[in-house]
Each structure stands twice: as C-alpha cells, then as structure tokens.
Amino acid sequence: xxxxxxxxxxxxxxxxxxxxxxxxxxxxxxxxxxxxxxxxxxxxxxxxxxxxxxxxxxxxxxxxxxxxxxxxxxxxxxxxxxxxxxxxxxxxxxxxxxxxxxxxxxxxxxxxxxxxxxxxxxxxxxxxxxxxxxxxxxxxxxxxxxxxxxxxxxxxxxxxxxxxxxxxxxxxxxxxxxxxxxxxxxxxxxxxxxxxxxxxxxxxxxxxxxxxxxxxxxxxxxxxxxxxxxxxxxxxxxxxxxxxxxxxxxxxxxxxxxxxxxxxxxxxxxxxxxxxxxxxxxxxxxxxxxxxxxxxxxxxxxxxxxxxxxxxxxxxxxxxxxxxxxxxxxxxxxxxxxxxxxxxxxxxxxxxxxxxxxxxxxxxxxxxxxxxxxxxxxxxxxxxxxxxxxxxxxxxxxxxxxxxxxxxxxxxxxxxxxxxxxxxxxxxxxxxxxxxxxxxxxxxxxxxxxxxxxxxxxxxxxxxxxxxxxxxxxxxxxxxxxxxxxxxxxxxxxxxxxxxxxxxxxxxxxxxxxxxxxxxxxxxxxxxxxxxxxxxxxxxxxxxxxxxxxxxxxxxxxxxxxxxxxxxxxxxxxxxxxxxxxxxxx
Amino acid sequence: xxxxxxxxxxxxxxxxxxxxxxxxxxxxxxxxxxxxxxxxxxxxxxxxxxxxxxxxxxxxxxxxxxxxxxxxxxxxxxxxxxxxxxxxxxxxxxxxxxxxxxxxxxxxxxxxxxxxxxxxxxxxxxxxxxxxxxxxxxxxxxxxxxxxxxxxx
Numbered sequence: 001x002x003x004x005x006x007x008x009x010x011x012x013x014x015x016x017x018x019x020x021x022x023x024x025x026x027x028x029x030x031x032x033x034x035x036x037x038x039x040x041x042x043x044x045x046x047x048x049x050x051x052x053x054x055x056x057x058x059x060x061x062x063x064x065x066x067x068x069x070x071x072x073x074x075x076x077x078x079x080x081x082x083x084x085x086x087x088x089x090x091x092x093x094x095x096x097x098x099x100x101x102x103x104x105x106x107x108x109x110x111x112x113x114x115x116x117x118x119x120x121x122x123x124x125x126x127x128x129x130x131x132x133x134x135x136x137x138x139x140x141x142x143x144x145x146x147x148x149x150x151x152x153x154x155x156x157x158x159x160x161x162x163x164x165x166x167x168x169x170x171x172x173x174x175x176x177x178x179x180x181x182x183x184x185x186x187x188x189x190x191x192x193x194x195x196x197x198x199x200x201x202x203x204x205x206x207x208x209x210x211x212x213x214x215x216x217x218x219x220x221x222x223x224x225x226x227x228x229x230x231x232x233x234x235x236x237x238x239x240x241x242x243x244x245x246x247x248x249x250x251x252x253x254x255x256x257x258x259x260x261x262x263x264x265x266x267x268x269x270x271x272x273x274x275x276x277x278x279x280x281x282x283x284x285x286x287x288x289x290x291x292x293x294x295x296x297x298x299x300x301x302x303x304x305x306x307x308x309x310x311x312x313x314x315x316x317x318x319x320x321x322x323x324x325x326x327x328x329x330x331x332x333x334x335x336x337x338x339x340x341x342x343x344x345x346x347x348x349x350x351x352x353x354x355x356x357x358x359x360x361x362x363x364x365x366x367x368x369x370x371x372x373x374x375x376x377x378x379x380x381x382x383x384x385x386x387x388x389x390x391x392x393x394x395x396x397x398x399x400x401x402x403x404x405x406x407x408x409x410x411x412x413x414x415x416x417x418x419x420x421x422x423x424x425x426x427x428x429x430x431x432x433x434x435x436x437x438x439x440x441x442x443x444x445x446x447x448x449x450x451x452x453x454x455x456x457x458x459x460x461x462x463x464x465x466x467x468x469x470x471x472x473x474x475x476x477x478x479x480x481x482x483x484x485x486x487x488x489x490x491x492x493x494x495x496x497x498x499x500x501x502x503x504x505x506x507x508x509x510x511x512x513x514x515x516x517x518x519x520x521x522x523x524x525x526x527x528x529x530x531x532x533x534x535x536x537x538x539x540x541x542x543x544x545x546x547x548x549x550x551x552x553x554x555x556x557x558x559x560x561x562x563x564x565x566x567x568x569x570x571x572x573x574x575x576x577x578x579x580x581x582x583x584x585x586x
Numbered sequence: 587x588x589x590x591x592x593x594x595x596x597x598x599x600x601x602x603x604x605x606x607x608x609x610x611x612x613x614x615x616x617x618x619x620x621x622x623x624x625x626x627x628x629x630x631x632x633x634x635x636x637x638x639x640x641x642x643x644x645x646x647x648x649x650x651x652x653x654x655x656x657x658x659x660x661x662x663x664x665x666x667x668x669x670x671x672x673x674x675x676x677x678x679x680x681x682x683x684x685x686x687x688x689x690x691x692x693x694x695x696x697x698x699x700x701x702x703x704x705x706x707x708x709x710x711x712x713x714x715x716x717x718x719x720x721x722x723x724x725x726x727x728x729x730x731x732x733x734x735x736x737x738x739x
Contacts, residue, residue: 244651245734258647469710469734480648481732503710531735 045340046229053307054329056152061118061358063430067396069577073477078581081289085578117359120331123367140229145176146307154443179240201237209254234271238284287484295322382440395428400567408491410554420491423529451546456536626686636724653733662699672699674718681711
C-alpha cells in the first residue's frame, strides 16, 4: 500500500520540490514529471477494477480546490471522510507542493494550479484507462462508476444528461449506480439508461406506490455478475439512500430509497452461496463515512467502491474485513484496484488513486473531438465572459465558500430579501483569482433541474429550528444520521456554532442583517435547491427565477467580483478547519 | 420473491389488525388523543420496567423519507408456544401528541411474533417497540428516527 507514497516522493524528487529546494530552485514545469510516475503500479492478481465517482458531468478538465474546512462531530473529525489540508497531507504522507498535494488539498492551491494545470477531463481519463486496459488485457479490466455522473455542468443540463451518457459510452463504463442522475426524473432516467452501454444497478431503490405494478419490487437490477481474468465478480449497486429527502421528491415519486443493510446482506449471501462468486464488490453512493458503517453492519463484502462525499483517499481503509476506497470528484482521479481472487476468495490486492493531471497525461484526440461536438451547440452561451474575480471562487468547506457567497450576494441583491439559503452540496467549479467568470462556470455551480429561487416568509423561530435541523444532518455523531453534505450557505446572516453541541443546541449568536434574530418576527427569505419554500408562507411568485440567471445578471452588473474568504460563521469548538483526529486546533 | 415476502407480511399484519385496540380511550388530558410517552408506557406495563432486549428486532429508517408514513417492522424471537409467547406488540413514539401508536395482541396461533406497519411522526423522535411476554415480562427496543426537511444534496 505504500506504492502511492513512494510515487509522491518520486514525483517530488523529479520536480525538485522538496521543501529545502522549493524556495531557490526555479519552478519546474509539470512536463518534467514523467508519465511513468503517474502510471507506476505494482500489478497484481487476475483482474483490475477501475473506478470513478462523482465526476458531476465534468467532461472537460477543470480546476477543483479541495476543502479548507471539513469538520464533523469530534469522533469523526480527522478520520478518513473528514480530513483536509495539512491534516490530510499528514495522514497520507503527502510531500508539500507535490502533484498529489495539489490534487488532494487546498494548500498553496493557486500557486500549484499554475504549475500543474487543470485536472480531469474525459480525453485524458481515457488515455489512462486505455493504458491499463492494454497493460492488463481488456478482458481483465472492469470500469465501475459510483454515480453523480450525469449532472453538474451546462452541457449536462441542456442535453438532460445525454451528453454525459455519450461520454460514459466513450470511456467504456461497465457498471454504474446513481444519485443526482435521478434529478432528471424517473422517465428521463429510464430513457438515458436505454442509451447507456453500462449496466445500472441499485439494490436499495424499491417501489412504494401501492397502486403501481412495481410496488415493493426492485426498480433496477440489484447486482450484476461479470467475469474478468477467470474470476466471477458480483457487483451490487447502492444508490444514494437519501435521494428523496435531499432532492425534490417529485423526481422519484413512487420510489423509496434508504440504506437497506438487510437486503444488501441478502444479496451478498446470494452472490456467495448461489452464484459462487470469487469477489463481492459494492459500488456505492452512500458516502465514505456511511460506507464504513455499512461495512460494520453487513458481512462478506470484499470491496466497497464508495462515492458521494467527494473524498480523495490515497489509501484504502479496511473495516470488518471490507476494503473501502473512494476516488475524489469531478473527474480528478481514477482509482485502480488490482485484485487476486479465486475459489471464492480474495487473496491479495493493490490500490492506487491516480491523479488525472491533464498537463501530463496526453489527451485522446477522439475524446477532444467528442467534447467539442457535445459543446458546439452551446459554445456561444457558455463562453460569454460575465466578469472577472478578484479572489479565487471555489465551492466546498463545511460552512462557507466564496462561490456560494457570490450566489447569495446575487440573490440578496435581486430579491431584496432579509436572508438567502444556498445548498451545501459539494460539486461545482473553481475559478482562479484574476480570471474571467464564464457563463459555463455559473452552470457548473448551480446547473440543476430545479433551479428556481423562491422568496417567501419564515418566522424567526422557524429559521432557528431549520438551522439546527440542518446542523444535525451535517454534525450528528452517527454517520447513519448524516446526509453527507455540508451546512447550507446563508447570505445576510452570521452565527456561531458548537459543532459538538447537542442536537438543537448548536447554534448561537444568530444575526440577520446585523441584528440578533427575533424569533417572533417574520423574515423574507430566498432559497433554492431545497424544499424550504414548502415550509414558508406568502410565496412571491413574481420573483421566481432560475438561480443561474440571477447569478449571471449580478456578475454582469458587478463586472469585477470581490468576495473574500472571511466567512460568516464562528466555530466555537474548533480553532481551524482541518484539525487532526482528537485536536481542536491546528 | 420480495413481492411474495411482502404479501406474507401483509398476511400476518392482517391477522393482528383485527385485534388492534384503539388508543383514544387512553387520552387522559383535556385535549383529545393526547398521551405522553411515560404515561403510555406505564399504562402498558403497569409501572413495571421494560428490559432492553436483543430478541426484539425493530426495523425503522434512521432518516425518514416521509414523516407521514414511516415504515416500522418488529420481529420478536419467540417460540410462540402456549408456554412461551408474545402477548402483545406496542409501538410508542417519544414526541407525538399521542405517544401510543399501536397495540397488537397476539396468541400462539399467530405462529410468528411479527408486525409491519407505518407510523406518522410529527418530527424527529424515538420509536419504541414494547413487547408483552406471556410470563408477564416486558421487553423494549428503541431507535431514533430523523424527520427532516432535508438540506444538502
């Protein structure tokens, strides 16, 4: 398992990036790292699983800055799933300023972005996939996708997912599961699945409409069995368990989700006893920390290829005999897992999280042509320059990030509301300081199928209760009660939070418009990307408008956007955003 | 397979449905249909303590998809013989106005101590299965259920 660490050292050495020389040596370009270093792998066993998750429709390379705050309950903070920055680098032994430090952490992001360039992109990813297929033999390789693939960019939104299905077919995805896929609605999901070459599996999506034929029946195949390298591999799908609460219910009306560990156990047993598979794999959208709980509850899973929480995890973790990996987000990585399995047993494995560094891994011309073709109808709209940004715009972090603040500012400005809610999901894009903000970037931040900004009334008491409710979804000490996202981003509001506080008692000093919240007062609230409007009254229908239009118009009015990373939240029980396990300061 | 299972469950639920006791008569306060968790538990056990037990399998989601219809399945390991059987399965919740959701009375003829139903939860709270055994003892299993408006994606 130390291979990736050795790789980092190697790359760092090639680059002359050790701390001692970084200061005086002239910065070397990424071209001096050989592809060999990225490709280096101690091949093992009879087959290879390649894995991606949460690419969020980023078929082109992008900048993506990892979080500088990733806090949870004290028992979880500093453990895999809640590691960031220096704590992450320490946990995984990353060399400062190395390619992996650039991919995996926010530290020195802007400097390293200039050095190493953009990340991901299907044309570059394909080159790596083909390298492995060639090395191992195509018939010994499976490419698995843990979902959140069809949604997240303008080209995905405008083609209602079709462009991304074409990208998956090009990449050669064999099996996938889903989450944001469902936000295109049930009917569209079924249409897209007909276009998709890969199989779609989910053991935890079950009909719950008593008047439908599919009542209490599985909506998708729960698993598939594939043969590679002479081994029978059972692959079970686990879709996002909280799709119907985290996203609008109407998209999946009549379908019930949930973790469903009991049926998961049944399928593991069925694969082992009836089908005599050599290896049981779960492709999962549970999230990294929930999957650690699933591995405690369900016995006999060899590998969980996790997704949803966007963690890059350079090393696998093992829980109750189950090895869990997760491959970051936005197409930044491909996970390579070589497995030696026969006679119903896994004997050995080797894993590496491979950074798709677009300046180092050459693009496949066919992929470039495909991307250009898919983007062509929208190029004019997407490439419009709306303005420039003074500071880096990014999305992530537990409480606040600059692109969210920009969106909240746009909403406050147009809607004339007292406060704004922007959802705490973990996908989007990064625009470096000084760069142009394109319309494409706005879609990358908020291109969803339910984009409306709603403006309505909420009582102070309701707002306070809502924030506590959301805080408990994020900070509950038991991952099974979390939903794997971050706090909603609030515009026009400041507050203090005790992350480790009791449910309902975490938030204090809640201020709206610079004044302490009046629990009895009625506030005008704007919100998008959630269900909050259902809790409000006096919905202002004339103001309803898509968030990407609101944001576009605001940036155009501003011309130069100046959002600082100061944040609006005071954390009472942590002094910094990325503490190591057990610490409250850095 | 799963569908058949479901009808099997439905069958056993139907058996007990006939004996479900309406809980309205327990409303002690002025407000109709209001009963606290403690009063409900005491009314069932007669003040005796209910023992937390691994033989009570309470299956309920950690996070409800819809608070109005939260699926609850209770199975009790019991031989269900004349000498040793589950007399009743009760579902209590900690915060609804009426904490006492359901009483199901069983006999050895039920063959299996199992019940599947849905309860309505007016917010995040605990759901408990209280089991009355034929020997006069009471068992309990409890799990928290989060009813949330949702927030993140």
